[in-house]
Amino acid sequence: MHINWKTKVVLPSYSDAELNAALQRRVQAATDDDLLSSFLHYAEGWVALSAYEDFDRLLTVLKDEEADSSKLRGDDDSPLRFEYLQAHHQLQRELTAQVAEAQRVRGEVGSGWHALRTATTGELNRRYQLGADPAESGLDAIGPLLRALDPMWLRLEESLKRHADLMHELALKDADYQAFAATPESITLEQFNGMTPMEFEQAVANLTHRDGYIVDQRHGGARDLGADVIATTPDGRRIVFQCKHRRPGGRPLGSPVIQTLNGTARPVHNANIVIAVTNASFTTPAHELAAEQDIHLLFGERLRTWSTWGVPLLTALGLEAPPAAAAA
Structure with missing residues (x-):
């Protein structure tokens, strides 16, 4: 085995001498293939975990927006109350659908990450020695899912902007109605x-x-x-x-x-x-x-x-x- 003894990594030292001896034996028996396979396994896991965390961040934002949208109410003292409620409900429906989609994709990415975490050293050596087939690791499936991340963020932004634009339009109309209500022609x-x-x-x-x-x-x-x-x-x-x-x-x-x-x-x-x-x-x-x-x-x-x-x-x-x- 070839080890760079200039490394800053220090072997852990346990209070139990037998554990220390077992670790030393395992390190001494490791081959270059073992070391490279372990590193590749770590690298693939990092890619999968990063993708999972990306979707998790999106899901957190979506759930927060969905919760906020459920609190929106119409103005009871406005002739546009129904239009306000209709716009709020439309936003909530869109966000609920986007939350479900993000949960599904995050679950698929998580399954790929879990499959990588549970792989043994023997399985890793065999797979990498045979050519490191990405499909076998599950990362091939994560790639297309990760490409869907930006469009999902974009859909969220579009939903929020569409709702904000509609709120602005309704507010302008509401201002006209309120102005009319202040005139002598208005009867309560x-x-x-x-x-x-x-x-x-x-x-x-x-x-x-x-x-x-x-x-x-x-x-x-x-x-x-x-x-x-x-x-x-x-x-x-x-x-x-x-x-x-x-x-x-x-x-x-x-x-x-x-x-x-x-x-x-x-x-x-x-x-x-x-x-x-x-x-x-x-x-x-x-x-x-x-x-x-x-x-x-x-x-x-x-x-x-x-x-x-x-x-x-x-x-x-x-x-x-x-x-x-x-x-x-």
């Missing part, structure tokens, strides 16, 4: 609650006019036949509103209101769009009948979207695509 749900029934009808007519519609009838009466406010859109569609004001805490509106409106809005008033609007709410049977008869129910958050945030009526009802920005 609390303001609706403090109105009389006549004032409520007038407010609905004013909001309709604000959207650029021609208001043909601004309030109802004893002979209104179910139509309190009637308006015409720029493209000629006729909208009929039935306005039902309730004191705060009042009972939800039932299906008879919908039945009355359904019986006159189209046959009598030639309505293209029929809307029942209230500052209260509707019962389940009223919702079911309205859906059957293509009557739109305007209340709660949908009413707030229209009246407080300035979103056009048909957009708030889901009948038209939203504009690029809220009205100012």
Whole structure:
């Protein structure tokens, strides 16, 4: 055996003399093949372990981002609350998928590293003497996995940037809505609650006019036949509103209101769009009948979207695509 005695490596010394003697015998019996095989084994293990640690770092970052994304919430005081939540959920779905992929790849790299760790000296000598086939060591399988590392980092960066860009876009839109809410044209749900029934009808007519519609009838009466406010859109569609004001805490509106409106809005008033609007709410049977008869129910958050945030009526009802920005 050839040993460079100028090495700085010092043989360990055990308190037990027999252990020292056994170690000396083993060192003295080592061949050049043993030494080179051991070094090659260490080098291959270092490559595999480095790859494992690279994926482990990626996985740690991914899990942290996934945990952070699960804490994101929508702004309850924003008309874009649903859009915020939708963006957060999309980011979380992407990160969850990327975590699963990183765990899988790290597991495959770890399996290759474990196979190297458990190899014996005899196995190493035989393998290296036969030509050191990389496939047998498992490193050949680690190579393609390692080449996937940079694209996985890139996907993470793209997901985070896409989410950040969308948050920026939503924040700008939100600023427009908040600015509109500070104008006299904005009406809050609390303001609706403090109105009389006549004032409520007038407010609905004013909001309709604000959207650029021609208001043909601004309030109802004893002979209104179910139509309190009637308006015409720029493209000629006729909208009929039935306005039902309730004191705060009042009972939800039932299906008879919908039945009355359904019986006159189209046959009598030639309505293209029929809307029942209230500052209260509707019962389940009223919702079911309205859906059957293509009557739109305007209340709660949908009413707030229209009246407080300035979103056009048909957009708030889901009948038209939203504009690029809220009205100012």
